[in-house]
Amino acid sequence: DGGITQSPKYLFRKEGQNVTLSCEQNLNHDAMYWYRQDPGQGLRLIYYSQIVNDFQKGDIAEGYSVSREKKESFPLTVTSAQKNPTAFYLCASSLLYNTEAFFGQGTRLTVV
């Protein structure tokens, strides 16, 4: 089945560690996005990529890094510089000028 897959579903991180969240899609979509969701704040854009080997910062990129080496994959690294990383992270993809963005099921990151 075609779709967008995030892993893991739950992730625990110790303070001071970097962690990487996986996002893979087999929809042949050009664009991929990472959003962060906090209660009562909706979704905020972290990074997005419109083409392989290129990506742009969103509204809250500080403390995060991404790569886009393959069209299918857009991993997000939450670095130790991110002050408050506990949140629900959502990955999405779309054809570049299409109407619909498809979302993964999310990764809940908790700092312990």
Next chain:
Amino acid sequence: GEDVEQSLFLSVREGDSSVINCTYTDSSSTYLYWYKQEPGAGLQLLTYIFSNMDMKQDQRLTVLLNKKDKHLSLRIADTQTGDSAIYFCAERPGNQGGKLIFGQGTELSVKP
């Protein structure tokens, strides 16, 4: 700037209609969207409307767009307990590579 606003909560009785409202600021937005999120899950696209339309109907869902006032609404007819979820309004600003700007989400509670 880009901003999307929604009220945070709505409670209705089963069988009633629900109306969820949203305001946005970017007049260049080409598409406006309604997404549904169930607990612990990703976002599911419910419907969208192109900015040159006033209304779109899809089964129990009716979207109304007042472009002059930058106001969008989602009406759910014959609301069921399975409609209980968080509903997000989103706009897609023109010429920004497909990124979406989300509202805070409206939590719809349907009481039997």
